[in-house]
Amino acid sequence: MIQPFTSDPLRWVAEDGQPIGELPARFTPEVLRHLHGEMVRAREFDRKLVTLLRQGRTTFYAQSRGMEATQVGLARSIRVGHDWVWPYYRDHALGLAMGVPLLDLISQCLGTNSDPSRGRQMPHHFGAARQNFVSVSSSIASQVPPAAGNALAQKYLGVDEITVCTFGDGATSEGDWHAGVNLAATAQAPCLFVCENNQWAISTPLRAQTASASIHVKAHAYGIPGYLVDGNDIVAVMEVMSHVAAEVRAGQGPALVECLTYRVGSHSNADADAEKNYRTREEVDAWVARDPITRVERLLEHLGDPITAEERSGLIAATHREVDEAVRQAEATGQPDWRIMFEDVYADTPVHLREQAAFLRAEQTGAGQTGGRA
Amino acid sequence: MTATEPRPGVQASATSGPRTLNLIQAITEAMREELARDERVVVFGQDVGARGGVFLATAGLQAEFGERRVFDTPLSEASIVGAAVGMAVRGLRPIAEIQFADYMGPGFDQIVSQAAKIRYRSGGQFTAPLVIRTPSGGGVRGGHHHSQSPESYFTHTPGLKVVMPSTPYDAKGLLRAAVRGGDPVIYFEPKRLYRAAKGEVPDGDYTVEIGKGTVRREGSDLTVIGYGGVMPDVEKAADALATEGVRAEVIDLRSLMPWDRDLVLRSVEKTGRAVLVSEAPRTSNFMGEVAYVIQEQMFDQLLAPVMQVAGFDTPYPYVQDRVYLPGANRIAAACVRALQY
Numbered sequence: 001m002i003q004p005f006t007s008d009p010l011r012w013v014a015e016d017g018q019p020i021g022e023l024p025a026r027f028t029p030e031v032l033r034h035l036h037g038e039m040v041r042a043r044e045f046d047r048k049l050v051t052l053l054r055q056g057r058t059t060f061y062a063q064s065r066g067m068e069a070t071q072v073g074l075a076r077s078i079r080v081g082h083d084w085v086w087p088y089y090r091d092h093a094l095g096l097a098m099g100v101p102l103l104d105l106i107s108q109c110l111g112t113n114s115d116p117s118r119g120r121q122m123p124h125h126f127g128a129a130r131q132n133f134v135s136v137s138s139s140i141a142s143q144v145p146p147a148a149g150n151a152l153a154q155k156y157l158g159v160d161e162i163t164v165c166t167f168g169d170g171a172t173s174e175g176d177w178h179a180g181v182n183l184a185a186t187a188q189a190p191c192l193f194v195c196e197n198n199q200w201a202i203s204t205p206l207r208a209q210t211a212s213a214s215i216h217v218k219a220h221a222y223g224i225p226g227y228l229v230d231g232n233d234i235v236a237v238m239e240v241m242s243h244v245a246a247e248v249r250a251g252q253g254p255a256l257v258e259c260l261t262y263r264v265g266s267h268s269n270a271d272a273d274a275e276k277n278y279r280t281r282e283e284v285d286a287w288v289a290r291d292p293i294t295r296v297e298r299l300l301e302h303l304g305d306p307i308t309a310e311e312r313s314g315l316i317a318a319t320h321r322e323v324d325e326a327v328r329q330a331e332a333t334g335q336p337d338w339r340i341m342f343e344d345v346y347a348d349t350p351v352h353l354r355e356q357a358a359f360l361r362a363e364q365t366g367a368g369q370t371g372g373r374a
Numbered sequence: 375m376t377a378t379e380p381r382p383g384v385q386a387s388a389t390s391g392p393r394t395l396n397l398i399q400a401i402t403e404a405m406r407e408e409l410a411r412d413e414r415v416v417v418f419g420q421d422v423g424a425r426g427g428v429f430l431a432t433a434g435l436q437a438e439f440g441e442r443r444v445f446d447t448p449l450s451e452a453s454i455v456g457a458a459v460g461m462a463v464r465g466l467r468p469i470a471e472i473q474f475a476d477y478m479g480p481g482f483d484q485i486v487s488q489a490a491k492i493r494y495r496s497g498g499q500f501t502a503p504l505v506i507r508t509p510s511g512g513g514v515r516g517g518h519h520h521s522q523s524p525e526s527y528f529t530h531t532p533g534l535k536v537v538m539p540s541t542p543y544d545a546k547g548l549l550r551a552a553v554r555g556g557d558p559v560i561y562f563e564p565k566r567l568y569r570a571a572k573g574e575v576p577d578g579d580y581t582v583e584i585g586k587g588t589v590r591r592e593g594s595d596l597t598v599i600g601y602g603g604v605m606p607d608v609e610k611a612a613d614a615l616a617t618e619g620v621r622a623e624v625i626d627l628r629s630l631m632p633w634d635r636d637l638v639l640r641s642v643e644k645t646g647r648a649v650l651v652s653e654a655p656r657t658s659n660f661m662g663e664v665a666y667v668i669q670e671q672m673f674d675q676l677l678a679p680v681m682q683v684a685g686f687d688t689p690y691p692y693v694q695d696r697v698y699l700p701g702a703n704r705i706a707a708a709c710v711r712a713l714q715y
Contacts (some may be wrong), residue, residue, distance in 0.1 A: 008469055054553060055506075085465065086460070115497070116497050116499060117495060117496050117497040117499070118497035118498075120494050120495050120496075120497060125495070127495075127499055127500060127501070129496075129499040129500065133495035134463065134492075134496070134500055135492065135495050135500060137487055137488060137491070137492075137495070139483055139488075142456070142483055142484060142487050142488050143455045143488075144456070145452055145455070145456020145457055145459070145460070145484055145488075146457070146460035146463065146484070146488055147457040147460055148456065148457050148460060149456060149457030149459055149461040149462075149464070149468075150460035150461070150463060150464045151456055151460070151462070151466035152461055153460065153461040153462060153465060153466045156416065156442065156461075156466065157464075157465070157466075162462075175452055175480065176452050176483065176484070179448075179450040179452040179453035179456065179480075180452075180453055180456060180457075181454065182448050182450065183447060183450065183453035183456075183457055186447075186448055200537070213562045253690025258480040292623075306679045337561060343498075344491075344493050344497060344498045345494055345532050345533055346494070346533065346535070346557050347493075347501070347503075347555065347556025347557050350557070350585060350632040350634065351633060351635070352529045352635070354640045357564065361415065
């Protein structure tokens with residue numbers, strides 16, 4: 001039974017990989033292998049991006065290592081390209097699992113001409129219109145009120161869609177989070193709020209973020225159901241998300257799902273020494289032992305269909321080849337030139353921007369004035 | 375000039391005769407007609423429904439169009455503006471009301487981080503054409519939380535369009551243009567003119583192009599440039615100068631972002647003198663940008679320094695409400711200084 005407001009995370013697979021009770025029928029070994037493959041792909045993408053970062057080929061990257069079950073499980077629980085997603089900046093596993101092309105993602109991280117967002121955002125802040133995956137904003141929780149509005153519009157239009165809004169635990173401290181959840185709740189808009197509670201907002205631990213026992217209990221105050229799920233158990237994530245998404249889709253109003261997980265890596269390259277500065281090795285090790293990918297591997301062992309070492313290394317190698325090829329293709333398109341800086345500010349470029357663009361063109365071609373401005 | 379005569383910035387001619395409306399009636403009428411024209415248009419905010427807005431700008435709209443099209447929201451500017459962004463991204467044409475411009479603070483991040491940026495940051499994949507209507511300015515004994523003029527915060531933010539009408543004709547035409555355009559528009563309503571500004575408005579469909587100013591009166595001795603709530607005082611000052619034989623050209627900018635540089639420069643080229651009037655605090659006032667462009671483009675042709683008449687750099691006061699505002703005398707005095715330079 002999937003009930004809101006539990007004190008223990010909803011879980012279908014124990015940390016040692018043993019199913020708790022009967023495994024839902026849809027989780028055949030074949031399906032589990034597919035999910036495992038998607039999580040491994042996301043993790044190896046992570047590793048490759050950290051490498052690119054160290055090589056100076058990109059300037060920022062926010063790892064999601066350890067959070068794959070939450071994001072892949074969410075992606076598999078919604079109707080991709082039909083539902084709308086207002087994500088946060090650590091959601092590349094979600095994006096990948098939703099079918100955002102690897103080339104687009106890499107291109108965004110590298111700011112090349114093949115970047116659909118045209119080099120306007122810092123790396124790892126991507127968006128994809130085909131997947132209704134709305135471009136990420138760095139401003140924490142600022143996606144929450146628009147997600148509520150997106151859901152309001154869906155209700156207004158009478159379409160069979162829902163809106164999914166993801167955020168970290170830190171976002172729940174922002175006023176925008178409360179404003180957005182409250183609005184969606186009062187309007188009974190079809191919005192599924194997903195907290196990827198990875199325990200840390202850069203160096204601020206959850207206990208300094210909130211005095212609540214958990215995030216999902218906050219839903220109670222807004223009059224909507226809140227669910228707590230083991231975010232490292234992809235079976236649990238999919239079971240709960242599917243159940244809750246169906247209720248939201250059926251017009252029962254918004255809901256909040258808190259996925260209890262952990263950011264194993266640092267927040268970004270800005271805090272590479274996370275363990276040294278604000279976390280303990282013991283804490284990280286304890287969460288590594290609950291790794292979502294390992295859990296599925298152990299589950300498959302229990303089901304008598306283990307993933308072989310060759311299969312695993314084959315998956316890893318395939319992802320690396322895929323990423324390398326995407327990097328090659330992206331870099332081959334070159335970097336956008338100065339012209340794009342003045343486009344997409346408005347629907348039509350106003351005269352003052354056209355003049356400023358002309359000024360920069362003259363400067364770039366060596367024919368520009370040296371003082372004043374456009 | 376009558377309302378039905380062709381004039382710069384008017385994109386469609388009226389189909390029937392003019393009527394006299396006040397500013398807020400024109401705003402209400404624009405919303406009513408846009409709601410009727412386009413199912414995607416929705417109007418919402420705090421108290422806009424049954425109450426019809428604290429100034430009654432949305433009076434009758436919920437009764438006419440229902441709670442689905444015109445509705446109240448929780449008291450949260452962040453959610454009002456943020457919801458407008460999400461609605462616009464999903465294909466609606468939201469008109470959000472912020473009860474007073476002074477209360478845009480809690481919605482500020484939604485305006486500058488989301489509404490203004492989503493087109494740019496997504497490479498045009500997602501856009502947020504929306505309108506945020508809000509009463510602004512002083513003169514109603516409201517103190518500093520009901521009288522401020524925060525337009526410069528928003529003209530400083532690329533991606534936003536900013537307008538402020540001073541006549542019913544422009545109010546209706548600009549609001550229609552804002553609803554039909556492709557960008558987020560901050561639509562400031564000079565609240566002291568809601569019922570004080572009356573004028574002819576045609577029955578037919580017309581828009582006033584965002585980015586175009588207008589010449590309110592022609593003159594050759596100096597150019598007085600203003601927008602919004604100060605315009606009646608600018609006109610009074612021009613009247614007073616006229617009794618002394620001074621012919622002031624009066625320009626109403628109407629749009630601040632983008633603004634009509636050509637109109638301003640053409641006029642100052644003719645007169646050689648410019649007096650800029652607004653009631654916002656002087657420092658970093660939008661008119662500083664106008665002054666900069668005039669001096670940069672016309673330094674050799676200026677007969678006097680560009681004068682600025684503005685609010686003071688204090689929080690907007692309650693008791694000294696009318697003293698704070700520029701007023702016709704202060705505007706006329708600045709004009710005399712320019713003329714005597």
